Amino acid sequence: MLDPCEPWRIIAITFTNKAADELKDRLEKSLGPEARDVWAMTFHSACARILRRDIDRLGYGRDFTIYDTTDSGSLIKRILKEFDLDDKTYNHRSILGEISRSKDAMIGPEEYCAAAAKSGDPRRRNYGRVYQEYEKRMQSANAVDFDDLILLTVRLLKEQPDVLDYYQRRFRYVLIDEYQDTNNLQYELSALLAGGRNNICVVGDDDQSIYRFRGATIENILSFEKQYKNARVIRLEQNYRSTGHILEAANAVIANNRGRKGKNLWTDRGSGNVPQLYIAGDERDEAQYVAGKILAGVSGGENFRDHAVLYRMNAQSNQLEFAFKRNGIPYRVIGGTRFFDRAEIKDVLAYLCVLANPSDEIRLARIVNQPPRGIGQTSLEAVQRLAEENGVSSYVIMSQAGEYPELSRAAVRLRAFTAMLDELRGMETEMTLPELYDEVLRRTGYTAMLEAKLTDENQTRLENVNELKTNILTYIKENPEGGLKGFLDEISLYTDIDSLDRTQDCVAMMTMHAAKGLEFDTVFIVGAEEGVFPGSRSIGEPEEMEEERRLCYVAMTRARKNLYFVCARHRMLFGRTVSGRPSRFVDEIPAEHIRRPSETGFSFGGETDLWDARPEGPTAGYGSGYGSGYGQRRTYGGGRAPGRSDYRESYLQPAAQKTRKKEPLPQAPKESASFSVGDRVRHKAFGEGTVVSIQPTGSDALMEIEFESAGRKRLMRNTASAFMKKI
DNA sequence: CGCACCACAATTTTT
DNA sequence: TTGTGGTGCG
Numbered sequence: 081m082l083d084p085c086e087p088w089r090i091i092a093i094t095f096t097n098k099a100a101d102e103l104k105d106r107l108e109k110s111l112g113p114e115a116r117d118v119w120a121m122t123f124h125s126a127c128a129r130i131l132r133r134d135i136d137r138l139g140y141g142r143d144f145t146i147y148d149t150t151d152s153g154s155l156i157k158r159i160l161k162e163f164d165l166d167d168k169t170y171n172h173r174s175i176l177g178e179i180s181r182s183k184d185a186m187i188g189p190e191e192y193c194a195a196a197a198k199s200g201d202p203r204r205r206n207y208g209r210v211y212q213e214y215e216k217r218m219q220s221a222n223a224v225d226f227d228d229l230i231l232l233t234v235r236l237l238k239e240q241p242d243v244l245d246y247y248q249r250r251f252r253y254v255l256i257d258e259y260q261d262t263n264n265l266q267y268e269l270s271a272l273l274a275g276g277r278n279n280i281c282v283v284g285d286d287d288q289s290i291y292r293f294r295g296a297t298i299e300n301i302l303s304f305e306k307q308y309k310n311a312r313v314i315r316l317e318q319n320y321r322s323t324g325h326i327l328e329a330a331n332a333v334i335a336n337n338r339g340r341k342g343k344n345l346w347t348d349r350g351s352g353n354v355p356q357l358y359i360a361g362d363e364r365d366e367a368q369y370v371a372g373k374i375l376a377g378v379s380g381g382e383n384f385r386d387h388a389v390l391y392r393m394n395a396q397s398n399q400l401e402f403a404f405k406r407n408g409i410p411y412r413v414i415g416g417t418r419f420f421d422r423a424e425i426k427d428v429l430a431y432l433c434v435l436a437n438p439s440d441e442i443r444l445a446r447i448v449n450q451p452p453r454g455i456g457q458t459s460l461e462a463v464q465r466l467a468e469e470n471g472v473s474s475y476v477i478m479s480q481a482g483e484y485p486e487l488s489r490a491a492v493r494l495r496a497f498t499a500m501l502d503e504l505r506g507m508e509t510e511m512t513l514p515e516l517y518d519e520v521l522r523r524t525g526y527t528a529m530l531e532a533k534l535t536d537e538n539q540t541r542l543e544n545v546n547e548l549k550t551n552i553l554t555y556i557k558e559n560p561e562g563g564l565k566g567f568l569d570e571i572s573l574y575t576d577i578d579s580l581d582r583t584q585d586c587v588a589m590m591t592m593h594a595a596k597g598l599e600f601d602t603v604f605i606v607g608a609e610e611g612v613f614p615g616s617r618s619i620g621e622p623e624e625m626e627e628e629r630r631l632c633y634v635a636m637t638r639a640r641k642n643l644y645f646v647c648a649r650h651r652m653l654f655g656r657t658v659s660g661r662p663s664r665f666v667d668e669i670p671a672e673h674i675r676r677p678s679e680t681g682f683s684f685g686g687e688t689d690l691w692d693a694r695p696e697g698p699t700a701g702y703g704s705g706y707g708s709g710y711g712q713r714r715t716y717g718g719g720r721a722p723g724r725s726d727y728r729e730s731y732l733q734p735a736a737q738k739t740r741k742k743e744p745l746p747q748a749p750k751e752s753a754s755f756s757v758g759d760r761v762r763h764k765a766f767g768e769g770t771v772v773s774i775q776p777t778g779s780d781a782l783m784e785i786e787f788e789s790a791g792r793k794r795l796m797r798n799t800a801s802a803f804m805k806k807i
Numbered sequence: 808c809g810c811a812c813c814a815c816a817a818t819t820t821t822t
Numbered sequence: 823t824t825g826t827g828g829t830g831c832g
Contacts, residue, residue: 095821124822148822226822261821294820393818395824415820449808456808573822593819615818631819654817655823 085253088117091273092255097122097574099257099597119251123266124226125573127233131224132569134243138232141222143565145437146572150421152176152214152225154442159213165206179211183227184264184295186234189215220473221441230265237272248275259284259304263295271307278308286340290593290631292623302341319345319637321599323352326643329673330636333665337626345637355636355643356675357608357666363396366648367403370604373644374409374587377602379795384410386601388588390635392613395653396606397589404587408797412581414590420571424530424541425548429571431520435505436565438475441467445474451529453497459490500524508564514552516564521545592635603639605632608647609660632665645674755783755797755806763787763795763804 087107094100100121107115119126128146136142147155156172182192193208218224224232237244254274256262259282262270274280282304289298305311319327327345334340360366374387389400394416404411419425427450430443438444441464449455460474466484467474479502481487481494500523508516521527527545530538555567562570588600592613595603607613613632618624636643645666650659666674755761759771769787774797783800786792795804 097822122822146822149820229822291820293818395817398823452808454808591819617818627819652823 086117087111087114088119089250089252090255091119091126091251091253092257093121093123093126093270094257095122095261097125100125103257122573123269124229127229127269128569128573130233130236130247131229134236134240135232137240137243138236140219140224140232143222143437145221145223145433145440145443146229146569147218147223147225147442148420148572149176149226150426151223151442154446155214155217156210158442158445159210159217163206163209163213165210169203170206170210175207175210178207179214180227181295182211183231186231186265186268217441221439222437223440223442227265230269234265234268234272237269244272244275247273248277252277252279254280256280256282257284258288260286260289260298260301261291261296262300263297267297267300278310280308287334287337287343287630288596288634290596290627290634292627298339302339315343317343317345319347320349321640322347322637323349323641325351325354325673326636326639326641329355329643329669330633332670332673333629333636333668334633336668337629339626353642354673354675355639355645355669357645357647357662357677359662359677360646360648362650363399363607363648363652364403366606366646367399368407369646370400370606370644371403371407371409373602373604375407377642379793379800381793382601384585384587385582387604388590388595388598388600388602388638389604389606390590390592390595390638391606392592392615392631393607394591396612400589400606410584410586411589412584412586414588415594419544419547422541422544424544428521428526428545428548429568431501431524431526432517432564432568434475434501435508435520436568438501439473441474447524448478448497451525453525454493455490455497459487459494462486463494513556513562513564513567514549517549517552592631595638596634599638599640601640602642602644603635604644604646605635606646607651608645608663608666609651610663611658611660612647612651612653613663614665629665632663755801760807761785761804762807763800768807769793 092100092103094103103120104115104118107118107120119129121129131140131144132142135144153172153176156175160170160172160175182188187195189208189212192211193205196204196208218228237247251273254270256270261284270280270282282301284301286298286301289296289301292298305313322330324347327347331344358366358369360369370389374384377387378384391397391400397413397416401411401413403409420429427447430440430446433440433443434447445460445464448460462484463474463477463481466477466486470477475498477484477487478494479498481491484491487494504516504520504523507519511519527542530542530545551571552567555562555570559566559570588598592605605613610619614625614628618628645663647660647662647666650657755771755774757771757774760768761771762768763785767787767789769785772784772786772792774783783795783797784792785795
């Protein structure tokens with residue numbers, strides 16, 4: 081603290097907005113309002129900010145728009161069509177990936193094409209053609225994609241010494257969070273910003289690098305010390321989150337990786353509970369097991385929100401959701417389809433984008449006939465052709481549609497369309513953003529279109545469109561003088577509104593990737609089978625496998641107190657039933673740090689073992705035969721696949737499920753007794769008590785019971801009724 | 808031009 | 823199994 085530094089001399093870069101916001105919050109709490117001068121933001125927003133200032137030096141307009149992956153994808157699709165490349169061999173996703181990789185390696189389209197020509201590979205040549213065209217179109221639409229934000233900033237700093245100088249002088253302290261997740265471009269950018277001063281501080285954990293697939297290169301952190309010779313390395317090996325067994329188990333798993341610096345976490349929080357493995361018959365059983373454990377936990381006084389279920393793929397969430405609904409467990413799925421990916425949101429935003437930047441071809445094409453206004457594919461293509469020929473944007477052609485005979489049929493409608501947008505654009509100055517938004521919804525007829533056919537789906541869409549307005553209001557509140565462009569900038573880089581709301585008492589469900597940075601008392605890692613986790617794609621690929629193992633490490637270390645691995649012997653995956661053995665990661669845990677099914681306690685009375693101990697469940701199907709049967713079987717741990725006859729038995733199960741699933745939602749079993757406040761009850765484990773309160777939760781209810789000897793407990797009615805009766 | 812039906816594919820994800 | 827995207831018909 082000898083030399084307090086001015087906050088504006090600091091740039092702190094994170095990957096997610098959430099992390100950036102948290103950082104800002106904490107800074108503000110400890111520094112006060114001065115903290116606002118710190119540039120605490122994501123790579124992308126920092127770059128956007130730098131580019132807004134000087135991108136014109138690279139031949140773009142300063143009011144550039146940012147395309148997200150979907151927008152870029154549409155552009156690629158359009159190019160593919162025009163080039164007459166069949167989209168089976170050339171699917172837009174792989175091209176997008178190729179372009180992204182090229183940009184990360186700072187290989188421009190020309191260079192790419194040159195290399196492709198030399199290689200003689202026709203496929204790569206075509207990739208090059210598409211890449212080139214993509215760049216051309218992006219520039220004429222004055223649009224940049226996510227990679228461009230960083231790439232162009234790096235280029236700007238490299239090509240314009242005075243700009244580089246400006247930022248290097250300004251930022252005397254450069255901090256980068258989650259350094260293990262940086263890709264090449266981000267690495268370049270960090271190095272440029274840190275400049276001659278080398279005053280850079282990075283935070284990261286090589287064992288938590290789980291984004292290799294999107295270009296992150298673990299070498300960045302592994303070679304940091306080489307990069308910056310005088311770097312001081314501070315190792316943070318004390319873990320303040322997990323208890324001993326969990327930590328030891330995680331350490332043991334990650335120790336199997338070769339490409340790492342190596343560390344050993346320790347804790348002083350005691351050894352805690354031993355992680356547990358459960359082998360379920362199928363994914364339904366798996367889900368029911370998790371549900372049961374959660375109910376047992378809640379019965380023991382925990383909150384739903386202390387539990388998280390982590391899986392490898394989003395598709396796995398389905399059965400869990402069914403089980404949770406069936407058991408009246410409130411839950412929240414994090415991730416999956418994001419708010420800003422919804423069609424209606426994209427539509428409405430597209431209108432706003434076109435208002436801000438009429439050259440935005442992709443967004444224009446999206447909205448021109450949405451809602452339908454009689455401008456079809458043919459007209460649109462004619463417009464686009466004319467735009468190409470005349471070297472102007474489609475928007476210009478549309479507004480002068482009358483001058484082109486080939487557009488005669490749609491001319492009136494095209495002109496009306498642009499006239500409407502022009503008018504809306506004119507309103508921008510005289511009304512607030514929320515007002516403008518309403519006006520857009522009204523004038524374009526978007527709301528009317530949804531209201532015309534008020535299906536459930538459209539109802540949701542309307543709600544989403546309204547939800548977007550909330551975003552606008554929030555934005556205006558935080559940026560009183562911010563305009564349309566500012567909002568769009570923020571929104572295109574902010575996709576994160578679906579993040580976890582810890583105030584609601586819900587079980588959290590998410591992919592292991594999404595769980596990074598979070599923590600829960602109890603964590604379930606489901607689908608812990610070979611082929612699922614680690615995924616079949618990574619088996620036989622050492623590098624990939626190490627990444628999966630890191631993912632496992634991340635997932636395990638999310639748990640504070642309880643960790644469960646759950647796997648299924650048979651699983652319906654993509655419409656096919658596959659069988660797998662438990663994940664190798666589980667095998668990597670030394671016996672003393674994991675409890676396998678054969679050793680699973682069946683002693684009645686242990687609170688967390690209520691479910692295992694339960695003689696028969698209130699939920700039909702579970703516990704009958706398969707799932708619970710495996711609890712006692714030793715054969716499984718031995719590693720041999722189940723006998724065929726066993727297999728058959730379980731195999732028949734899914735058929736029965738099918739009908740079940742079709743029903744609206746399997747309601748809570750009827751036989752679960754009803755209780756009312758004041759009832760005297762006797763519980764098998766807790767003894768006698770009195771019902772204090774009952775709170776309905778979905779098909780179930782949360783009851784609070786004051787037990788004479790066991791004290792006050794919170795129990796879920798459906799589960800508890802198996803152990804408890806009125807007296 | 809809109810809607811319905813069929814084929815096909817399918818980790819992980821931030822920005 | 824599920825969701826999406828493309829094609830073909832009314």
